Amino acid sequence: MLKAVLWDMDGTLIDSEPYWHQVEMGIAREHGGYWSEDIGWTCSGKPVPQVAQKMVDNGTELPVSEIERLMIEGVARKEAEHMPWIEGVEDVLRSLVAAGIPSVLVTASPRRMAENLVRQAPEGAFVGYVCGEDDLPKKPNPAPYLAAAEVIGIEVPREILAANGMTSQLGSSTGGRTDVSSQILDSDSLGNTGNHGNYGNQGNRNVPASEHSAEFADDVQLDTFRHEMARCVALEDSMTGIESAAASGATTIAQTGFIGTDTSAGPQFASISSYSNLTAEALERYVEQRLATMQQ
Template identity: 45%
Template sequence: MNMEHKREESRAGSTDKARSAMGHRPLAVFWDMDGTLIDSEPYWHQAEVDLVREHGGDWNADMGWQVSGKPLTKVARLMRERGLDLPEDQIPDLLIDGVIAMEERHMPWIEGVRAILTDLVEAGIPSILVTTSPRRMAQAVVAKAPKGAFADYVCGDDGLAQKPNPAPYLHAAGLVGINSPDLMASCLAFEDTLTGITSAVASGATTVAYTGTNPVDTSSGPQFASISSYRGVTLDDLSALIAKRLGRSGPSAAQTC
């Protein structure tokens, strides 16, 4: 079974490589989850504030934005430093439980993103979810996505070095048979935080900063382009980003699309 899986990945990689050379379509699209696919950051901040109210400490939504995109273990440590009276190893699971409860009532998809995911499925371009959130949260999002939207997902509890390290994105590429550094520029990555942007850029992916949900300014980040809305974005628009990246020489400056 494993050998057959590798043969299928190899065939997929060869097909994608040929397609990219012909039309500059993305080989794959990598998606951060919170704040990029779903507008869940307010859920996280509410869960943090609710936990603090119940167990003491000093925390608010502004503090939540400052740790957006960071591993939950680090968030827990900072919340403890702000006076949260709970064992550090219990805090991540309690926050996750709070967010999942809100998402079960309403999954906050960002407007326009489901249409892009559907277009990618129809074009045969794989999407991979790349998140620092735990697997059970990623699974909940994948289950409610358009059918076949995600070929796989990479999670914060997969044992990889976490963002801003490029390891999650390099692993995601490998899941769809993209193992050559030269092919990473033909992959798109969507991120909303500087931590995630740094990770994606370091992997070599053509990185797009989504600015529609995060109030923290990312304009000075190393992304190739920035976008404030998914409404009306087409596969041709995504392909144009790849074509422009491949046609440029030297460092790529951030641009708005």
């Protein structure tokens, strides 16, 4: 029943926010700006160029492109020296590998950092990734999660892709996006990920933001897409990411243990504060519960 797990990176897989805050504060201090850990937390989950622009707005006397470069280089060096995996998350990834459940990384971080994490993850964990350098609308738009869905074989209705600003990414023959194909890391492992039919109607939780496009899509195709997305668990920590994942229709779980902001009012299906006792079987139960709510 559990089809795939879609992972945010910073604050979800790795406790990297301290790295970002340290680097940001160092850049600001050296170039006439003001920055603090509290400001850094307000930027959690946002693309690096947006954070760089905010640093400029707070007085940092460098071009956005240069701040972005310094930020990425600084954090990448720290992660190369020590990848700050959140306690227990590597065991969850190994459990998913053993159960034959693919994972996809869905991050606003640059490609360099996404690939560095995938390389250091347990063998076979990630079949692909979506990163901040992809030509996609950014979180909280659901586009990154819709792209991840296509990586693991879910056919996203063309109308939903278009409604979320992904028209330019539509493939000419299959309706799939063309710009994630080079980021599928192990296509042979995606064999049993086809769509299935005969499902009930969507419930009232985590309805995709693009549902207004339903009138354009075939009802059976739309119901199939909703059901397939509900079979995907998305793990996120920031409100920006939680909104993105939930809007895609994925069964969204908020990781609250490593973020300095309150996400309790978010649209997540459930929340966790650690990875203790979280296994492929436990994630399957979340999917079962979500599907039950969709039948009500």
